[in-house]
Amino acid sequence: MILKQFSTADFSAFEQRYRAHFINSLSGFKSANLIGSQDENGITNLSMVSSVFHLGASPALMGMIIRPDTVPRDTLSNIKQTGVYTINHVSSDIYQQAHQTSARYDAEVSEFDEVGLTPQYLEGISAPFVGESLLKMSLAVREITPIKLNSTILVIGEITQVLVPETIINSDGFIDIEAIDSVAVSGLDSYHSTGRLSRLAYAKAKSKA
Amino acid sequence: MILKQFSTADFSAFEQRYRAHFINSLSGFKSANLIGSQDENGITNLSMVSSVFHLGASPALMGMIIRPDTVPRDTLSNIKQTGVYTINHVSSDIYQQAHQTSARYDAEVSEFDEVGLTPQYLEGISAPFVGESLLKMSLAVREITPIKLNSTILVIGEITQVLVPETIINSDGFIDIEAIDSVAVSGLDSYHSTGRLSRLAYAKAKSKA
Secondary structure (H helix, E strand, C coil): CCEEEEEHHHHHHCCHHHHHHHHHCCCCCEECEEEEEECCCCCEEEEEECCCEEEEECCEEEEEEECCCCCCHHHHHHHHHHCEEEEEECECCCHHHHHHCCCCCCCCCCHHHHHCCCEECCCCCCCCEECCCCCEEEEEEEEEEEECCCCEEEEEEEEEEEEECHHHECCCCCECHHHHCECEEECCCEEEEEEEEEECCCCCCCCCC | CCCEEEEHHHHHHCCHHHHHHHHHCCCCCEECEEEEEECCCCCEEEEEECCCEEEEECCEEEEEEECCCCCCHHHHHHHHHHCEEEEEECECCCHHHHHHCCCCCCCCCCHHHHHCCCEECCCCCCCCEECCCCCEEEEEEEEEEEECCCCEEEEEEEEEEEEEEHHHECCCCCECHHHHCECEEECCCEEEEEEEEEECCCCCCCCCC
């Protein structure tokens, strides 16, 4: 297959929206998560993000990138106020509602109401979970770091509670997120279901694949 | 479906490998990329990472997380020496070879030779691409930031060149990575092909999904 080469000058020449689609497609498949939060007055917020990533297992840390100029700005404001938020897997049942949370609703409007998802609470955690999500967790903020290169914000949280169906946890601790139809994202707006290829053994230098 | 609740104390009680599988599964689907690099003497290195993420479109920035205690340490060393690296999508054709690069080979050994992938060069770029990969890019290092919370390293690069089949670029700039069989990763070792659900329109507050 013939590949075409694009360089920095081409990116600059792209129309802005075209560039956003193009560059956002390059990293590969992304996670699809809803971030639940609320402000000090209890107004809930829900925002779709595809930038959540694993940062470490011990302590259990998760990172995500927030762009201050886009919709999750209420999320960032809430997280700063309360120090807590939830991450909720998006499944194929709710991906259209999840995507709709990226519309620019006013701060006093709850995306839960607007898109028809159900806030759910655990005692002692002042951030809403998504009732419809089958894998979700609460996090305590540990670090909020501005990325100077482009004014995005790296938010790092420590996982405090996890809710997951016990039936999808394998004996070695692996959680089969495909079994609950968690979706993957590519680019800005493309949603994908998955099909298992395989799990591979821990790679060792002497026994090739 | 009944969900089971796990808390911080449970994570601590997990056996170390069980915890790694469990926590690594929580973020959702991840990108599958091979990082190509070489040292000042031209010894090439190739390492599988699932931590590459989109950071911004203008400038075109990509982030990735490197754990200093695991295999990509040669990658980090090379990136510091030369200031350049490549990111190469992993497709279903090569995911087993890609996974095998995570074995602990000696620094003087090239993973390209060990797993049977082909180094490919563009003039002026002192890092190897993966010949078999159909979507790949070179990056110039812009920032290397230690994450104090767990001693991982955030590497941010600016994309300088992209190689991609022109036929999979949609008219709006979206690149159909499913058409070249790019895979998604879950947990530490699970590989997945994808099936498109749909692309959704830019969400607006007045027209619900």
